[in-house]
Amino acid sequence: MSSVKTIKIDERTHQHIKDFMTKKGLSTFGEAVKEALEKADGVVDETGWIVSTRDTLGGQPRIKDTRIGILNIHRWYHEEGLTVEEICKNYSVESEGVKAAVKYIGQNGDEIELLRKEEELSEKASRERARERMLAL
Numbered sequence: 249m250s251s252v253k254t255i256k257i258d259e260r261t262h263q264h265i266k267d268f269m270t271k272k273g274l275s276t277f278g279e280a281v282k283e284a285l286e287k288a289d290g291v292v293d294e295t296g297w298i299v300s301t302r303d304t305l306g307g308q309p310r311i312k313d314t315r316i317g318i319l320n321i322h323r324w325y326h327e328e329g330l331t332v333e334e335i336c337k338n339y340s341v342e343s344e345g346v347k348a349a350v351k352y353i354g355q356n357g358d359e360i361e362l363l364r365k366e367e368e369l370s371e372k373a374s375r376e377r378a379r380e381r382m383l384a385l
Contacts, residue, residue: 256292292312295351296312297312308363309352311342311349314345316339316349318360319360319367321335322353322364325346325353326353
């Protein structure tokens with residue numbers, strides 16, 4: 249069974265979709281959404297707190313108006329055991345944003361696991377490049 253994911257889109261993205269559908273004479277929404285999202289500045293979840301933009305954190309989901317990624321919240325909350333209040337105090341972020349991130353993590357376990365694996369691979373590749381540079385000296 250496939251799962252359905254609901255997202256909230258900003259006005260600019262909505263306009264891209266409408267323009268594309270008009271230009272192409274489309275009555276189906278799927279292709280228009282795909283095209284619009286490629287042009288859009290970002291995607292926002294249903295709470296409005298979790299955003300993903302290509303130009304920040306490599307497109308990984310984060311709390312809006314911050315560079316605090318979902319993986320940071322996952323690490324601090326689930327792995328290190330910090331409370332929402334501690335995260336807010338330590339990282340100067342609003343509690344609504346942290347609560348939305350915790351909820352997002354709970355609802356998107358597969359995505360979080362994929363992001364964690366990608367991060368691990370990136371860190372491993374970075375360490376390997378550094379090791380190679382050191383050996384070349």
